[in-house]
Amino acid sequence: MQKTIISVQNLVKRYGDFEAVKGISFDVYEGEIFGLLGPNGAGKSTTLEIIETLRPKTSGSIVVNGINLDEAPNDIKKIIGVQLQSSGYYPNLNLTELIELFAGLYNRSVNALELLDTVNLRDKAKNKYKELSGGQKQRFSIATTLINDPSIIFLDEPTTGLDPQARRNLWDLILDIRKKGTTVIITTHYMDEAEILCDRVAIVDAGRIIALNTPDQLIDELVATGFERPKEVKKANLEDVFIHITGKALREE
Numbered sequence: 130m131q132k133t134i135i136s137v138q139n140l141v142k143r144y145g146d147f148e149a150v151k152g153i154s155f156d157v158y159e160g161e162i163f164g165l166l167g168p169n170g171a172g173k174s175t176t177l178e179i180i181e182t183l184r185p186k187t188s189g190s191i192v193v194n195g196i197n198l199d200e201a202p203n204d205i206k207k208i209i210g211v212q213l214q215s216s217g218y219y220p221n222l223n224l225t226e227l228i229e230l231f232a233g234l235y236n237r238s239v240n241a242l243e244l245l246d247t248v249n250l251r252d253k254a255k256n257k258y259k260e261l262s263g264g265q266k267q268r269f270s271i272a273t274t275l276i277n278d279p280s281i282i283f284l285d286e287p288t289t290g291l292d293p294q295a296r297r298n299l300w301d302l303i304l305d306i307r308k309k310g311t312t313v314i315i316t317t318h319y320m321d322e323a324e325i326l327c328d329r330v331a332i333v334d335a336g337r338i339i340a341l342n343t344p345d346q347l348i349d350e351l352v353a354t355g356f357e358r359p360k361e362v363k364k365a366n367l368e369d370v371f372i373h374i375t376g377k378a379l380r381e382e
């Protein structure tokens with residue numbers, strides 16, 4: 130029996146007259162990678178930010194690890210890891226100094242180099258954020274979610290804009306984080322990514338969950354309706370070619 134670590138019930142969010150989230154309910158199990166998928170404007174980030182205590186909800190109930198968001202949002206903050214806005218990365222500080230600063234905000238001391246190691250950025254410890262490549266920036270952003278040793282981390286489109294190697298590298302990182310027991314909630318527009326990473330996905334459209342299951346089950350259900358891909362699929366695709374000829378290793382970015 131899986132333990133529920135996040136329970137969302139009838140969540141509604143209105144911005145003025147516009148209802149962005151229309152009464153959604155779902156549970157996230159401890160230790161899983163749970164994906165929120167959906168087109169632009171579906172309400173994924175809004176839902177995520179409400180659970181992260183960063184945005185007020187209109188109605189509904191949210192319980193994170195037994196803590197009711199209405200009663201003790203600060204207790205929820207202590208056990209979750211949130212990607213900080215890059216605007217909060219003071220331009221004159223290097224990565225080590227930024228981590229130390231954020232750790233101070235959580236009232237914690239962390240070994241910055243060890244943390245940078247987990248995201249493969251030790252050699253950039255003395256660099257400033259603006260000197261990083263896109264992939265390195267994303268990895269640093271994931272490192273910042275781990276500063277308070279959280280039980281749950283939230284990743285909003287972590288691989289958008291990355292090259293295939295950097296995406297795969299980030300997938301490995303996310304799988305490693307989960308292997309250590311951390312629950313991961315992720316939003317993405319990439320279905321290949323969701324298929325590889327997520328234990329279960331909720332497909333959100335116009336503020337409603339229209340499907341929720343394991344990727345495998347969702348695919349099987351579609352196939353059971355008689356769906357077939359319009360043309361025979363080749364055994365490889367262009368991305369396989371790209372990775373095959375450029376190598377899987379992460380580049381010196």
Ligand SMILES: Nc1ncnc2c1ncn2[C@@H]1O[C@H](COP(=O)(O)OP(=O)(O)OP(=O)(O)O)[C@@H](O)[C@H]1O
Nearest residue numbers: 144145147149167168169170171172173174175176
């Ligand atoms: N602060 C706000 N004020 C008014 N409307 C907002 C606000 N934030 C989001 N919205 C609207 O709510 C809807 C859901 O936005 P949200 O950012 O949650 O979608 P999303 O699924 O994360 O989309 P994307 O994939 O583009 O990031 C959109 O129509 C958006 O315009």
